[in-house]
Amino acid sequence: MTDNGRLLSTALAIVVVGYGFYWFRGYGPGDIGSAEITESEILDHIRYLSDDERAGRYPGTRESKDVISYLIKQFKSFGISPGGKNNSYVQTFSVLDGIELGSNNHLMIGNDSLGIDADFIPLWFSGNGDLSTSAVFAGYGFDIKEDSLVWNDYGGIDVDGKWVMVMRHSPARDNPHSLYASHAELHKKMVVARDRGAAGILYISQVEDSTLIPLRYHAGYSKAGMPAIHLSNKQADELLNSVGRSRKAIQTKMDRTLSPLTFDMPNTIISASVELKSVYIRAANVLGKITSRNHKFRDKYIVVGAHFDHLGYGGPGTGSRKPDTTAIHSGADDNASGTAGILELAHKLQLNRKLLKRSVLFVGFDAEEKGVLGAKHFVENPTVELSNIVTMINMDMIGRITDSIATVGGVGTSPLFPILLDSLSEKSPITLKQDPAGYGPSDHSAFYIKDIPVLFFFSGFHSDYHTPDDDWKHIDAWGAKQILDIAFNVITHISRAAERPVFTIAGPKEPSGRRRGKLKVTLGIIPSYGSLDVGLKVDGISNPHGPAAKAGIQRGDIIKTMGGKTVMDIYEFMDRLAEFKKGQTITVIIDRGGTEKELSVSF
Ligand SMILES: [Zn+2]
The missing domain is CATH 3.40.630.10 (Zn peptidases)
Structure with a gap:
């Protein structure tokens, strides 16, 4: 001192x-x-x-x-x-520097009122709003179509307008290089559920996890457009036990059979309100x-x-x-x-x-x-x-x-x-x-x-x-x-100097190696990492002969959908891109200065 x-x-x-x-x-x-x-x-x-x-x-x-x-x-x-x-x-x-809980965060399962931060917590990308309906359990929430791995948890179920409940992680939770890794991300599971028409998503933990996912700001995510909530182990167990299931048995079976395990829970109404506030x-x-x-x-x-x-x-x-x-x-x-x-x-x-x-x-x-x-x-x-x-x-x-x-x-x-x-x-x-x-x-x-x-x-x-x-x-x-x-x-x-320095390109205009391992195609754009727009803002064209440039995508455009699927932020953009292959042609909808345009992009 x-x-x-x-x-x-x-x-x-x-x-x-x-x-x-x-x-x-x-x-x-x-x-x-x-x-x-x-x-x-x-x-x-x-x-x-x-x-x-x-x-x-x-x-x-x-x-x-x-x-x-x-x-x-x-x-x-x-x-x-x-x-x-x-x-x-x-x-x-x-x-935008953080998120915090607003005053309106409630969850009821049947007649039980749950406690925020003890029994449940919204995820950082959760949308704000209310939802009251029943849930369908959709295993790990996968929709994987890779050459060496096919796993679709949504095969025999109808989740339209309902809660989807999924288990966190994957059968290979400790292996970041496993084929499941990119499909096991919390946000990815939400995107898959939303694509299937779900109106909200509830996450439950594997037996190895004991605490709620801390509410913490992660840069670059847009709001999911629907509630995304993590349930405590106690609440997850009570809910599953009430329909004759157990979390441990579910996990053990999925990890042993390496196949989907799904069931409907039509008799339990789950009502939620989520309010997250941005801190600037x-x-x-x-x-x-x-x-x-x-x-x-x-x-x-x-x-x-x-x-x-x-x-x-x-x-x-x-x-x-x-x-x-x-x-x-x-x-x-x-x-x-x-x-x-x-x-x-x-x-x-x-x-x-x-x-x-x-x-x-x-x-x-x-x-x-x-x-x-x-x-x-x-x-x-x-x-x-x-x-x-x-x-x-x-x-x-x-x-x-x-x-x-x-x-x-x-x-x-x-x-x-x-x-x-x-x-x-x-x-x-x-x-x-x-x-x-x-x-x-x-x-x-x-x-x-x-x-x-x-x-x-x-x-x-x-x-x-x-x-x-x-x-x-x-x-x-x-x-x-x-x-x-x-x-x-x-x-x-x-x-x-008599003349100003002439500009020449010296290498890529984007960070190298960011989640690119799984991509088979690129668009040839510089995605914006700091944009607050909903969609993927194009900061520039990195490859003047790339698929985006050929399709007429320009700096300042905001990509809204790819191949008919929504793109709300850079993470969804990367997820969508991972699904395309060389030779494929898709429709991309962009917003240019407030007007939507439909473009055809060939990889
Ligand atoms: Zn530094």
């Missing part, structure tokens, strides 16, 4: 002294070239941003607002102008700009960005690698280091403003850890014309260099970059490994998708990544300075 207190006051003293110094240099006589980026300035920013007082910079929190104020204050002290609309330093946006938070990008005095080039911009948000206190669903530990995730390397980088570059570039022909826009991105949301929001609502952004330079984790080797990604996105980086890193004491890929797990991807050349500075992963141990004490400020010195030269060079 005492130690922490002393540390904090030392840090504050440094910051306060620092302000005076910046002010002097920012407004002093034209001492161009004297504004060297120093290790101590880098470390001061990182220590402030990763201090416990900042509580892990979770979007929308008071601590995050303090960080936003800090960035603005720094920009102002350097003489950096507002880079947002209406002369503002911020660009705010809403982020207010996030904000921070923008500052240096406008060049060159009249010919000043409306062209280099965007220099880094995300300033991190995981807060961690916990399940935040991206923490220790999700069971609730502790401040300081995020010193990820990404106080890159944020410090923006500030230092802004300061030095402002003092060397005469060197600039094209202008520079600095962006501190928020909500990167939630899926690059700040950068996505920016490219959809740009504060300068996207076509005027000549290059985006991203810094994410530049503070933990090892063996004097750092990486620069995106060098394949313009033919200029390999040559430029070779020559500019030649004199540097560090080695800069070049990676051509335009897509990577950070903010620059949002720009790459929009055909903007990108560069991504990165000092490498480490064992403290996304844990509470990513602390400023492990920061190598010397390494960060070397990276920033190179970045400074890259920015001034691109700013002054």
Whole structure:
């Protein structure tokens, strides 16, 4: 406690002294070239941003607002102008961040009234509303038609307008590579039941499970359009016993025979009301700009960005690698280091403003850890014309260099970059490994998708990544300075170049490997991961000769159905896609600007 207190006051003293110094240099006589980026300035920013007082910079929190104020204050002290609309330093946006129970959650089985959170719980994708009808037990809820596995739990039953009750998991619950795995997901079972006309779904546990599925927000899911509820073991057992069945016997038989086991329960009315509420938070990008005095080039911009948000206190669903530990995730390397980088570059570039022909826009991105949301929001609502952004330079984790080797990604996105980086890193004491890929797990991807050349500075992963141990004490400020010195030269060079960098495609415009193993076909689109629209929003065309492009699907379209089946979110989209084979032609209904269109897609 005492130690922490002393540390904090030392840090504050440094910051306060620092302000005076910046002010002097920012407004002093034209001492161009004297504004060297120093290790101590880098470390001061990182220590402030990763201090416990900042509580892990979770979007929308008071601590995050303090960080936003800090960035603005720094920009102002350097003489950096507002880079947002209406002369503002911020660009705010809403982020769907959670779900919670509303006041209207009830379940009655026959005449028994059940207790929320004890006897039942809605699933995170449950629709809101009421349903009162009887149930049909549909085994594991499978409808599998694979070459080596056929299992249809809906063969001899009519579930139209009724509850479907299914058992969770599969006969191979512990094997994530089993043929059942993708069919055993809770959400997939709901989609199958809904396709069959069910009006609600009740899940019961296998004998190995003891607790209710915690109500937790999972990004990317739309509402199911019908109630989806998990029943406690006690309630499931009582219900099944009342019709002469037992959960254990059902499971044992299905797992032994590997075939459907279904039965109707027409005499028990199950009445439910579900009300889940979405929780939104207010996030904000921070923008500052240096406008060049060159009249010919000043409306062209280099965007220099880094995300300033991190995981807060961690916990399940935040991206923490220790999700069971609730502790401040300081995020010193990820990404106080890159944020410090923006500030230092802004300061030095402002003092060397005469060197600039094209202008520079600095962006501190928020909500990167939630899926690059700040950068996505920016490219959809740009504060300068996207076509005027000549290059985006991203810094994410530049503070933990090892063996004097750092990486620069995106060098394949313009033919200029390999040559430029070779020559500019030649004199540097560090080695800069070049990676051509335009897509990577950070903010620059949002720009790459929009055909903007990108560069991504990165000092490498480490064992403290996304844990509470990513602390400023492990920061190598010397390494960060070397990276920033190179970045400074890259920015001034691109700013002054006779021609803007030409964009070239460098690899896929989507994450690799995401649930793709089971797909036999692709559409050749970039699906939107952050969209709140019902359906699958197309962020772009990844393959100009792919099935989607040939069928006339365009960026901005929202896919509503495929092969006659609804698509409500990216998970349903992946499920539908998994059912198609090469050579097949299907009908796809899309929504384009409010009008539905029917297209024919051939795989
Ligand atoms: Zn991160």
